[in-house]
Amino acid sequence: MKSLGEFIVDKQAQYPDAKGDLSGILSALRLAAKFLHRDINKAGLIQDFLGEAGSENIQGENQQKLDVIAHNTLKKAFLARDDVAGFASEEEDDIVIFESEKGRNAKYVILTDPLDGSSNIDVNVAVGTIFSVYRRLSPVGEPVTLEDFLQPGNQQVAAGYVVYGSSTMLVYTTGNGVHSFTFDPSVGVFGLSQEMVCIPEDGTLYSINEGQYLRFPQGVKKYLKYCQAEDEATNRPYKSRYIGSLVSDFHRNMIKGGIYIYPSATSYPNGKLRLLYECNPMAFLAEQAGGLATDGYQRILDIEPTELHQRVPFFVGSKNMVETAMQFMSDYPDEGLTP
């Protein structure tokens, strides 16, 4: 058995240019993940952990108590380190500039969805934490600026997630493949589960909130009908699997082979998922595992962000499935019914 800490040290020796100072960031994440594992696992026992916080985030979504707890835990974990110059979170309107001397001299900024799928908390279903790391553009020694955070996903130096499921796993990439670790709570250690995780090129799972069907673009409607059609050669009909927590849906599809779609809809003209906190980190992982991530037409990682909380349609998973879905998007353009 190899621990996450040992694995990171080994990798640094293997890839001397593998951005050594990232190990501090991964170690802060690992620590925050342990606290969140503890809090999520006892949510049903502690009134302060369950239910709505009574506040809204900038997107007008109700914040759950654990959204706020997760946000604060991550922020504190990074504030305590020398390695982060700034922090942005789905649960905070503006960027947080780490003003201390250490912060000003740090090289990286971090973006996070502290608790993904948080509406699942009250019903004991898997949730996650997503993170994304960039090298700052502004000069070291000065406070970071919004520009440091609005970089295209192809500039990420690391990304990953923690899934709090039937076990807690940390999955990350620094651009040399995707690696997964399982938390053993009895010893407080993340142990290596799989090095170089690969998404099967083809899959038989599709994940989408089909209740929104009538609001989807024509291409998505036609692709869903394709998924449901009988065809022995391609193992159709595919299976529909949707948890409503991107991290868990992505994790399952990465292992088994599948596609996750959160398209645009009349109710969500740009989709629901956030480019910087959700789509870019998942896209980096997907590509590193041999899969694809697009907005239906173009590579997610090449989108130039214009706003911190920007949303984008999202198609991610097995390469051949995403390519087929994109083909449907261009074969069936919309005729004004859907955006």
Ligand code: AHG
């Ligand atoms: P969050 O809890 O961080 O706001 O994210 C929820 C996201 C994503 O995880 C999930 O796949 C999607 O919202 C579910 O949305 P629907 O309920 O519209 O299907």
Ligand code: MN
């Ligand atoms: Mn989310």
Ligand code: MN
């Ligand atoms: Mn969230």
